[in-house]
Structures are given as C-alpha cells and as structure tokens.
Amino acid sequence: MNQIKRLISRNAVPILFGVVCLVGVYFAKMPGQFILMEIVKRMARNSFLVLSLIIPVAAGMGLNFGIVLGALAGQIALILATHWEWGGIGGLLATALLATPLAVLFGYLAGILLNKAKGREMITGMVMGFFANGVYQFIFLFLVGTVIPFDNPKLRISTSPGLRNTIDLYRLKGALDGIWEVRYGFTKFPMVTFIVIAVLALAIWAFFRTKLGQEFRAVGQDRHIAAVAGINVDRNRKLAIIFSTVLAAWGQLIFLQNIGTLNTYNSHEQVGTFAIAALLIGGATVTKATIAQALMGTFLFHLLFVVSPTAGQAIFGSAQVGEYFRVFVAYGIIAISLALHAWQTRTAAKASMEEDVSA
Amino acid sequence: MKKRLSLLLALVLVFGLIGAAQAASLPFKIGLITGTVSQGEEEYQAALQMVDRYPGSVIHVTYPDNFMQEQETVIGQIVQFAMDPQVKAIVVCQGVPGTTAAFKTVREMRPDIVLITGVPHEDPPVIGGVADIAFETDQLRRGASIAQLAYQMGAKKILHYSFPRHMSMELLAVRYQNMKEEAAKLGIEVIDVTAPDPMGDAGLPGTQQFILEDIPRQAAIHGTDIAFFGTNCGMMEPAIRASLEAGIIFPEQCCPSPFHGYPGALGIEVDEEHKGDVAWILEQIKAKVADMGRSGRMATWVAPINMVFVEAGVELAIKAVQEGMDFSDAAAVEAAIYEATGVNLSINRYEEGYNYYLVLADSIIF
Numbered sequence: 044m045n046q047i048k049r050l051i052s053r054n055a056v057p058i059l060f061g062v063v064c065l066v067g068v069y070f071a072k073m074p075g076q077f078i079l080m081e082i083v084k085r086m087a088r089n090s091f092l093v094l095s096l097i098i099p100v101a102a103g104m105g106l107n108f109g110i111v112l113g114a115l116a117g118q119i120a121l122i123l124a125t126h127w128e129w130g131g132i133g134g135l136l137a138t139a140l141l142a143t144p145l146a147v148l149f150g151y152l153a154g155i156l157l158n159k160a161k162g163r164e165m166i167t168g169m170v171m172g173f174f175a176n177g178v179y180q181f182i183f184l185f186l187v188g189t190v191i192p193f194d195n196p197k198l199r200i201s202t203s204p205g206l207r208n209t210i211d212l213y214r215l216k217g218a219l220d221g222i223w224e225v226r227y228g229f230t231k232f233p234m235v236t237f238i239v240i241a242v243l244a245l246a247i248w249a250f251f252r253t254k255l256g257q258e259f260r261a262v263g264q265d266r267h268i269a270a271v272a273g274i275n276v277d278r279n280r281k282l283a284i285i286f287s288t289v290l291a292a293w294g295q296l297i298f299l300q301n302i303g304t305l306n307t308y309n310s311h312e313q314v315g316t317f318a319i320a321a322l323l324i325g326g327a328t329v330t331k332a333t334i335a336q337a338l339m340g341t342f343l344f345h346l347l348f349v350v351s352p353t354a355g356q357a358i359f360g361s362a363q364v365g366e367y368f369r370v371f372v373a374y375g376i377i378a379i380s381l382a383l384h385a386w387q388t389r390t391a392a393k394a395s396m397e398e399d400v401s402a
Numbered sequence: 403m404k405k406r407l408s409l410l411l412a413l414v415l416v417f418g419l420i421g422a423a424q425a426a427s428l429p430f431k432i433g434l435i436t437g438t439v440s441q442g443e444e445e446y447q448a449a450l451q452m453v454d455r456y457p458g459s460v461i462h463v464t465y466p467d468n469f470m471q472e473q474e475t476v477i478g479q480i481v482q483f484a485m486d487p488q489v490k491a492i493v494v495c496q497g498v499p500g501t502t503a504a505f506k507t508v509r510e511m512r513p514d515i516v517l518i519t520g521v522p523h524e525d526p527p528v529i530g531g532v533a534d535i536a537f538e539t540d541q542l543r544r545g546a547s548i549a550q551l552a553y554q555m556g557a558k559k560i561l562h563y564s565f566p567r568h569m570s571m572e573l574l575a576v577r578y579q580n581m582k583e584e585a586a587k588l589g590i591e592v593i594d595v596t597a598p599d600p601m602g603d604a605g606l607p608g609t610q611q612f613i614l615e616d617i618p619r620q621a622a623i624h625g626t627d628i629a630f631f632g633t634n635c636g637m638m639e640p641a642i643r644a645s646l647e648a649g650i651i652f653p654e655q656c657c658p659s660p661f662h663g664y665p666g667a668l669g670i671e672v673d674e675e676h677k678g679d680v681a682w683i684l685e686q687i688k689a690k691v692a693d694m695g696r697s698g699r700m701a702t703w704v705a706p707i708n709m710v711f712v713e714a715g716v717e718l719a720i721k722a723v724q725e726g727m728d729f730s731d732a733a734a735v736e737a738a739i740y741e742a743t744g745v746n747l748s749i750n751r752y753e754e755g756y757n758y759y760l761v762l763a764d765s766i767i768f
Contacts, residue, residue: 077485081478184566200572202579208570209525306499308567313471348475363438363464
C-alpha cells in the first residue's frame with residue numbers, strides 16, 4: 044500500500060497530465076489516425092531536443108535554458124547549407140558537422156559564464172538565451188550584407204541588409220525522415236529518426252556508466268565533496284554544457300528537416316521552454332531527470348497540444364475558448380509540477396532536519 | 403404502435419428536411435482558421451459571419467495566440483482539416499508562420515484540397531509556391547500611397563514605427579523603402595523610429611506603452627504636422643489615441659480598416675446589431691473625430707481589408723471547388739471579389755509564376 048502511495052506521489056505530475064490528456068482525447072473525438080500521425084511526427088521532431096537536457100541536470104546545473112544556443116548553432120549551419128545548396132542525407136550530415144564546432148564554442152562560452160553563476164544556472168541560462176538571440180539578430184539582420192558580403196537573392200532582403208524571415212529548406216526537408224518510412228494509413232513512421240533517438244538514449248545511458256559520467260554525477264550531488272575528491276568541478280560543468288549544446292544543435296537540425304521551413308528569427312525561440320516543459324511533465328525535477336521521463340514527457344506534452352484545441356472547442360463550444368483552455372491547462376500543470384517539487388524538497392529537508400535533531 | 407410509427411416517420415421527415423436544407427447550402431466543407439479575438443478581432447468576426455452564412459459547411463478553428471512559439475500547433479490545426487474527406491478547401495487568415503509547412507503536408511495527403519491564405523507572414527515565393535492563392539495588402543504600392551496621403555493631409559514628416567523582426571519581412575522592408583523614395587519626391591522626410599518588439603521580452607504592453615509615450619514626445623520635437631505609421635497591429639489603438647490627443651496626422655493603420663483600433667481608441671461601442679456594419683462605423687468615427695476637433699487629420703480604408711480577405715477567401719474557395727475557377731486570372735479574381743463582398747479592390751500580382759496578389763482599396767479621411 045505504502046509502495047503504491049509512494050509511486051503515485053513520485054509520479055504525481057505525469058499521472059495528472061495523463062488524466063487530463065485522456066479527458067481531452069475523450070472530448071475531442073478526433074480520428075485516431077490523426078492523433079497517431081501528429082504524435083509520431085512530434086515525437087520524431089522533439090525527442091532529441093528533450094534528451095539533450097538530461098546531462099546538465101545530472102551534473103547539478105539544473106534545466107539548461109541555454110540549449111537555445113545549440114539551436115542557434117544548428118540554424119547558422121542550416122543557413123550556410125542552404126546558401127551552398129547542400130541537400131539529401133549527405134547534406135544534412137555535413138550540416139551537422141558544420142554545426143558541431145559552433146555548438147562546442149557556444150557551449151564552452153556558456154560553460155564559463157555558468158561557472159561564474161553557480162546556483163543560479165537556470166535564470167542565467169535563460170537570460171543568456173535572450174542575449175544570444177540579440178547577437179544572432181544583429182548578425183543576420185544587420186551585418187549580413189554590410190560587413191559580411193552575402194549576395195544570394197533567395198536569402199537576402201532585396202532592399203536592405205539582412206536575411207529574409209523565412210528560408211525554404213526544401214533540399215533538406217525529410218533528409219533524415221525520408222530514408223526509411225513505414226506507412227500505416229496516413230501515418231509515416233520515420234524509422235531512421237527513431238533509431239537515431241534510440242541511439243542517443245542508449246549513449247546517454249552508457250555515458251553515465253563511464254568514469255566521466257560518474258564524475259558528472261558526483262559533481263551534481265555535491266560540488267564541494269566532488270572537489271575534495273579530486274574532481275575538476277569547473278571543467279566537468281563546462282563539458283556537461285558543451286555536450287548539451289552540441290546535442291541541441293543536432294536536435295534542432297532534426298526538428299527543422301522535419302518542418303521544412305526555417306523561420307530565421309523565430310525557430311529557436313521556443314526550443315528551451317518547450318523542451319523543458321516536456322521534461323518537467325515527464326516527472327523530472329531540476330535535480331533528477333531520466334531518459335524515460337524525457338520520452339514520456341514529450342509524449343504527454345504533445346498529446347495535450349494535439350487534442351486540447353478541439354477538446355476545448357467541444358466542451359465550451361467556441362473555437363477561441365478551446366485555445367485559451369489549452370494554454371491554461373498546459374502551463375497550469377507545469378506550474379503545479381514546479382510547486383510540487385519545491386514542496387516535496389521542503390518536506391524532505393524538514394524530515395531530514397527533524398531526524399538530525401532527534402539523533 | 404401505428405401512431406408511434408407514423409409520428410416517428412413524421413419526425414424523421416421533418417428533421418431530415420432541416421438537415422437537408424442545411425447541407426444543401428454546400429455539398430462539401432471548408433476549413434477556416436483565424437486568430438482569436440486577442441490577436442485580431444476582425445478575422446474572428448468575419449469567420450463567425452461565414453459560419454452563419456454556411457452553417458455546418460464552414461468549420462472554424464483558431465490558431466494559438468503565441469503562434470510564433472507554437473508553430474507545431476498551427477501546423478496541426480491546419481492539417482487536421484485534411485483528415486475530413488468532406489473538406490475540399492482550407493482558408494487561413496492570417497497565414498502565420500507554419501502555414502507553408504502545413505500546406506505542404508496537406509498537399510501530400512490530399513492534392514485535391516484548395517489552399518487559400520490571407521495576410522501571409524512568410525516570404526512570398528515560399529508561401530506562394532504552395533498556396534493556390536494568397537492575398538496581402540499591397541505593401542509595395544502602399545509605401546508610395548501612404549506618403550501621398552500623409553502629404554495630402556498636411557504632413558511635413560512621417561514617423562515610421564517598426565522593429566527589426568518586422569523589417570526582415572521582404573514586403574515591409576520594400577514598403578519602407580518606397581515610402582522614403584516617394585516622400586523624398588514630395589519633399590517630406592521619413593523618420594525611422596524603433597519600437598520594442600511585442601514578441602520580445604517586454605511583450606505587447608511594452609510596445610503599447612512606448613507608443614503612448616513616444617508620440618507626444620515626437621510632437622513636441624517636430625510639431626503636430628507629422629504623420630504616424632506603425633507596422634504592428636498592437637500599436638494601432640494606443641497610436642490612434644495618442645495621435646488624436648497630440649493632434650498629429652494618422653493616415654492609415656498597418657492593416658487598414660475602420661474596425662482596427664478606432665472603436666477602442668474612440669470608445670465606440672459596437673453592439674450586436676452593428677458588428678461588421680461598415681457604413682455605420684464610418685459615420686460614428688467621423689462624428690467622434692469631429693467632436694475632438696481633429697477632422698481631416700485621421701483616415702483609413704473604406705473596407706476592413708482582413709475581413710474582406712476572410713469573406714473573399716471562403717467565396718473564392720467555393721467557386722474553385724464548384725466551378726473550377728482559375729486563380730491565375732487576376733481580372734477574374736478582382737471581379738469575383740467584388741461580386742462576393744461588394745468591395746472594389748485593385749489587385750496586382752507580386753511576381754510571375756504563382757498567385758500571390760497584392761491588394762489596394764480607397765481611403766477615407768474623417
């Protein structure tokens with residue numbers, strides 16, 4: 044009995060979210076085919092990005108809002124790839140290769156900054172994302188075409204410096220998804236994309252069994268003890284952020300090759316918040332996140348996205364109330380999950396304090 | 403038993419007839435997607451009118467308010483229509499980012515569906531390449547027409563309020579360029595003012611506050627013979643209010659329409675009876691502007707252009723599905739819009755090769 048209680052209280056957030064999703068599915072009365080198609084697509088697009096968050100959590104750096112930097116690295120590589128007219132899976136691999144050194148550099152810089160802001164990594168990461176966005180806009184809206192020579196009429200705004208706000212990625216669209224697709228009705232399962240995601244999940248699992256992975260864990264549990272034990276804390280934290288940033292860059296490439304158009308100045312904006320929301324909904328906290336939680340969270344978060352507009356419309360009878368309904372349910376539950384976590388940590392801390400006193 | 407049976411039969415007949423009368427309006431369905439009232443009241447109201455006109459045949463849904471961040475939902479909402487085999491056309495207004503990706507998916511699933519969009523945000527060749535027809539206000543010619551109108555209303559300078567994200571839109575960038583060129587010919591100056599991006603950290607309230615504070619400041623520097631022009635919908639209500647107070651000139655909104663910003667700024671209550679009533683609202687605005695002693699300083703287009711896009715989109719979709727109308731004939735499209743909405747528009751093709759039309763209507767000075 045106690046075990047069941049513990050299981051429920053530990054997984055309160057995904058259970059709550061799952062129930063809301065089921066209610067949504069019931070009321071939306073959507074064709075099962077559509078739900079399946081949307082979920083498969085969204086899992087293929089987003090899982091890699093959500094998984095990229097796990098390593099910094101284990102290293103005690105919280106949820107890495109800085110993955111926006113990784114996404115930016117991916118997009119910069121994509122812009123160049125479009126300019127040089129790379130296409131197909133070869134083109135996508137070359138783009139990933141091009142994005143990697145950029146992401147390593149961004150991750151390294153972010154790591155230095157976050158080491159100066161220990162204990163406040165999340166808010167620092169978030170503000171860093173805003174800052175990087177500003178720099179990115181400055182480069183691609185102003186420097187391109189003035190300082191940086193760039194004359195591609197398909198990419199440049201015709202009358203002023205800067206890139207157009209939409210870039211058609213038709214050469215790379217479906218480069219990964221399209222290699223091997225299994226059809227079921229309307230739904231196409233992009234097998235290779237799922238294999239890549241599975242390989243990443245396995246790699247993360249294996250990584251935590253290496254010496255470096257164990258060091259990350261030690262740093263995550265207690266920086267001071269890890270330092271005393273002779274682990275180079277700062278270096279490990281930097282490495283964790285670099286890994287996460289590189290994975291996010293690749294994740295963004297997977298995301299965009301599925302969508303097929305790059306919104307030059309917006310595609311990266313949602314990356315951090317959405318991936319983090321998905322991870323939290325899977326039951327992860329700022330101190331503990333697993334692969335299963337990441338995948339579960341991605342599934343639940345996007346299932347709600349798929350069903351809630353129609354469910355809201357069916358329940359309230361108005362198209363726009365359906366939209367508001369989705370927003371308050373999705374973000375309300377995320378707020379609850381954060382509050383629940385804070386409350387659980389406090390009760391745990393209180394309990395251990397009381398134990399200390401009684402001992 | 404017999405009595406019951408006959409009653410049942412009668413009921414079936416009656417309901418069957420009603421059902422038939424409704425379904426008879428259109429033998430197929432049209433998917434219509436607009437923003438919610440918080441993004442654009444006009445498209446939403448126009449969509450409700452379309453649902454009333456073709457009950458059961460026009461299905462209306464909305465895209466997220468945060469459409470920039472929630473592109474996947476935009477795509478999902480549009481693609482959902484294609485799952486219904488009765489849907490033969492999809493109308494999207496405004497064509498927010500994600501529309502191109504959604505249209506591509508719909509094309510793959512259902513090549514028979516007619517795809518129409520108004521006010522596309524994505525780059526013209528990109529969206530134009532996949533939509534059957536796209537409408538946008540004629541930003542290119544508007545650059546010159548706004549400068550001329552401002553000059554005609556007595557402006558010596560034009561303040562152009564925008565921000566980098568908008569200026570990365572090809573058409574808005576060219577419009578700004580054309581405005582400057584025309585203004586130079588007329589001997590007036592265009593002053594570029596950068597406002598905070600409503601999608602940025604300060605959000606829409608940040609932009610609106612800036613507009614409210616900046617207009618009196620500019621009027622103090624340059625005098626009242628300056629004209630306001632802003633590129634963002636959220637700016638319009640505070641801009642109209644501040645322009646009236648400061649006494650500067652307001653030639654037209656970003657999306658010209660008597661319903662856009664004027665009712666809110668002037669405190670005109672649009673009741674149920676007058677929702678979408680253009681003649682009535684024009685009269686009301688004229689009276690209020692005159693009350694404030696600002697006659698001749700405020701203007702807009704005679705038709706609410708985004709509402710026209712929704713209505714024209716649905717009507718053209720019906721023509722395309724039922725009569726196989728060819729959208730590549732600009733003159734025929736112009737005539738069909740006039741027939742359907744009663745609004746006389748001048749339309750221009752943006753570029754050869756696809757049906758991306760730029761639309762201009764007449765102005766009215768209050």
